[in-house]
Amino acid sequence: MFRENKSMPESDKGRKLLASFEFEPGKVEKGYTDRRLYINLSENKIEEKPIDLQVKETFTGGRGYGMWYLWNAVSSKTKWNDPENEIIFCTGPICGVTQYSGTGKTHVVSLSPETETVNDNNAGGYFAPFLKFSGWDLLEIQGKAKQDVIIFIDGNKGKVSIKEIPVINSDTYLLIEKLTEKYADNEKDRRNISIISSGRGAENTNLGILNVSWYDVRRKHVRVKQAGRGGTGSVFRDKKILAIVIKYSGVSANSNNVASPELIRKAGERLTKEILTLDHVQNGMREIGTVNLLDHMQNYECLPVHNFKFGSHPDAFKVNSKVWHQRMTQKQAGDSCWVGCALRCSHGVDNFALFTGPLKGEKVLVDGPEYETTAGFAGNCGCFDPDFVLEANFYCDNYGIDTIGVSTTMAFLMECYENGIINKEITGGLELNFGNTKAVLELIHQMAEGRGFGKIAGLGIRQIKKILVEKYRADAKFLQDIGMECKGMEFSEYVTKESLAQQGGYGIANKGPQHDESWLIFMDQVNNQIPTFEDKAEALHYFPLFRTWFSIVGLCKLPWNDIEPQDNKQKYHGMEAAKVPEHVENYCWLFEGVTGKHLTPEELILQSERVHNFQRLFNLRMGFGTREHDVVPYRAVGPVTAEEYESRRELYDQQLQEVINFDIEGKTTEEKMKVLRAYREEQYQMLCDAVYKRRGWEANGVPTLETIKKLKIDFPEIVELVKKYQS
Amino acid sequence: MIKVNRREREWEQNLTVDLLLQKCKYTFPLIMVKINGKYVPKEKYKNTLIKDNDDVQVIHSIAGG
Numbered sequence: 001m002f003r004e005n006k007s008m009p010e011s012d013k014g015r016k017l018l019a020s021f022e023f024e025p026g027k028v029e030k031g032y033t034d035r036r037l038y039i040n041l042s043e044n045k046i047e048e049k050p051i052d053l054q055v056k057e058t059f060t061g062g063r064g065y066g067m068w069y070l071w072n073a074v075s076s077k078t079k080w081n082d083p084e085n086e087i088i089f090c091t092g093p094i095c096g097v098t099q100y101s102g103t104g105k106t107h108v109v110s111l112s113p114e115t116e117t118v119n120d121n122n123a124g125g126y127f128a129p130f131l132k133f134s135g136w137d138l139l140e141i142q143g144k145a146k147q148d149v150i151i152f153i154d155g156n157k158g159k160v161s162i163k164e165i166p167v168i169n170s171d172t173y174l175l176i177e178k179l180t181e182k183y184a185d186n187e188k189d190r191r192n193i194s195i196i197s198s199g200r201g202a203e204n205t206n207l208g209i210l211n212v213s214w215y216d217v218r219r220k221h222v223r224v225k226q227a228g229r230g231g232t233g234s235v236f237r238d239k240k241i242l243a244i245v246i247k248y249s250g251v252s253a254n255s256n257n258v259a260s261p262e263l264i265r266k267a268g269e270r271l272t273k274e275i276l277t278l279d280h281v282q283n284g285m286r287e288i289g290t291v292n293l294l295d296h297m298q299n300y301e302c303l304p305v306h307n308f309k310f311g312s313h314p315d316a317f318k319v320n321s322k323v324w325h326q327r328m329t330q331k332q333a334g335d336s337c338w339v340g341c342a343l344r345c346s347h348g349v350d351n352f353a354l355f356t357g358p359l360k361g362e363k364v365l366v367d368g369p370e371y372e373t374t375a376g377f378a379g380n381c382g383c384f385d386p387d388f389v390l391e392a393n394f395y396c397d398n399y400g401i402d403t404i405g406v407s408t409t410m411a412f413l414m415e416c417y418e419n420g421i422i423n424k425e426i427t428g429g430l431e432l433n434f435g436n437t438k439a440v441l442e443l444i445h446q447m448a449e450g451r452g453f454g455k456i457a458g459l460g461i462r463q464i465k466k467i468l469v470e471k472y473r474a475d476a477k478f479l480q481d482i483g484m485e486c487k488g489m490e491f492s493e494y495v496t497k498e499s500l501a502q503q504g505g506y507g508i509a510n511k512g513p514q515h516d517e518s519w520l521i522f523m524d525q526v527n528n529q530i531p532t533f534e535d536k537a538e539a540l541h542y543f544p545l546f547r548t549w550f551s552i553v554g555l556c557k558l559p560w561n562d563i564e565p566q567d568n569k570q571k572y573h574g575m576e577a578a579k580v581p582e583h584v585e586n587y588c589w590l591f592e593g594v595t596g597k598h599l600t601p602e603e604l605i606l607q608s609e610r611v612h613n614f615q616r617l618f619n620l621r622m623g624f625g626t627r628e629h630d631v632v633p634y635r636a637v638g639p640v641t642a643e644e645y646e647s648r649r650e651l652y653d654q655q656l657q658e659v660i661n662f663d664i665e666g667k668t669t670e671e672k673m674k675v676l677r678a679y680r681e682e683q684y685q686m687l688c689d690a691v692y693k694r695r696g697w698e699a700n701g702v703p704t705l706e707t708i709k710k711l712k713i714d715f716p717e718i719v720e721l722v723k724k725y726q727s
Numbered sequence: 728m729i730k731v732n733r734r735e736r737e738w739e740q741n742l743t744v745d746l747l748l749q750k751c752k753y754t755f756p757l758i759m760v761k762i763n764g765k766y767v768p769k770e771k772y773k774n775t776l777i778k779d780n781d782d783v784q785v786i787h788s789i790a791g792g
Contacts, residue, residue, distance in 0.1 A: 281756065282756050282757050283756065283757065295754060296754055296755045299752040299753075299754045300752065300755075519789065520789070522755070522787035522788070522789055523787075523789055526732065526753075526785075526787050527732055527784075527785070527786050527787055528732040528733045528734060529732075529786070531733070543789075561788060561789050564757060564788055568788070569759035569786055569788070570759065570766055577759075577786070577788070578788065578789040580788075
């Protein structure tokens, strides 16, 4: 039972000290410490390592550093669960600035169990700023412990320890409350603790997440945000890390020892004023956070319903913005997941009474729900019940599993069940029909505990497809069409059938189909602003690079365009307006303000381009990174089944007649679908052609020698790699 | 016939900006409307009539994701 956590030793008794290390406490100069903390759990080694100037100039920081040091730690043969794989926690020069919203993100880099190549993801919480102010730009963890360990970093005393601890339940909710209490000197000191943890689900599935904490002073409760995609939590638990605890007190307005406080103040004041005066009439992030999108996705036919078959559902109103506005506790200062963030979007539902699982009957704080979680569980699984969404949200976080990966996998299994590909005999009695909330919750518990059908479900869609074909003789082609994964990662929660640009945004993304690389649905499908391949390719060049920049300097994406100046669209037009130029200017001020280096918007993109291309090359080195790996399942492109076609027949018939010049008279739905499919799949390949060209990649999607030279990432190993793919 | 974001759409009498947005289910708050290139402020959506052959742009901010 979950309450095993009560047996966790209160004192250090029973905890074996494996290694300790003392260091000179934090010295941040213009946003950087220029050193990294290296821990090897196999060898119980803790070391300080430098960050070379050339690495700094080439990769800027954050995810860029993470990519480079991971590249150097692994080989093309390394698997995610080999000891040499690392989990790297990254900061970035702007990380921790308290005068600008969204600077607290922890960016994480590791080899992924889902994609078998390099993965990046990120979460809010206090960890990364505390890490930097303790004196470290990066925390790099390699090796594997023999038994569960807690890594403790005391940033003020300059001490690191690795302690082996008795076997206890690794689930997040109770563990981090206990650890926060243990490592804080008193109630006031709890705000100085941040913890990274995961849970049993990460041990037993490939969908593990990392929970990153902060202490909500107002609620007197530990809160968490999730680094969710790609299974990094599974790497964390495979290394037998129970938790990483960091303690740091003394955050100030100038903890980064910045070059020009005036520039930072100017940017911060401008953005904060916009948020406080406009958010309530724009996206309402301060009221309900990202779940505000649910109503709109429903209205624009982009809400994934029944495994992405449809884009809306009559029951969506049951989980709409009004519902969450009532459920989420309003006006909570603790909803900022880092100091000084005025967007304050980390909402929570207090005193939610759990009705299943090991904590049944407990009243808990549910962090969220976010849009993705709601769209995935309510829409994609067809379970339009807010209590169910909260229950699923809580247990996924608590068990350390990804709400996106789980809900998309679940939706796939439900469609398989409804098509007779799997049955009750295979699922162990679970009736996985769309809308069956009880079955979904039971399967979440099974996944987390590694039992029953949960053992298969926890593998993720790519591996499930293989099992269903090999063991149960399922139709491989149909599963490929409806299994919403690309590169091994499950799709996040947007229907892309009518947006070619977003199909590419998902398919060509370095880490897999996650929306944080690009989100072009409005610009493409609704505004119709990028009608040609060249237009789409330009958008798929600029926006992924712009978004990459957040992760290399330590920022959150949301304050970029989930709030915008009132006159943005009057002052700027077309794609320029979508860039939100005044916010881009803010970022240039911030970078210069912190580092002292002047940065133009073009140089900002160049910084990203180096990291983005390096990540593509990393994929190539691991055996991926070419055109064939950018192909998305047909469900992302067009209607797979007659039921889908018929649900939007007018739209598809019109396209066949007006765009493809196909005479639909007397044709069956199947005949029409075949023609539409051929057209749409060809369009997708033509989009890839245009994007590769714009990005300076050759026809197979490999960066050219000219591109890597221009970006100054033409290291001998990379040149050798690229040459293998030159035609 | 009118154009909305470069796509043709049937025109109807007494079609205001407000009504057009409702019909298109354009509920997203971060939008800007232009008729024949001329900006229409939000407070005028209810009273601004769209004429036959008008070219309407309803530009949504990128947001999302």
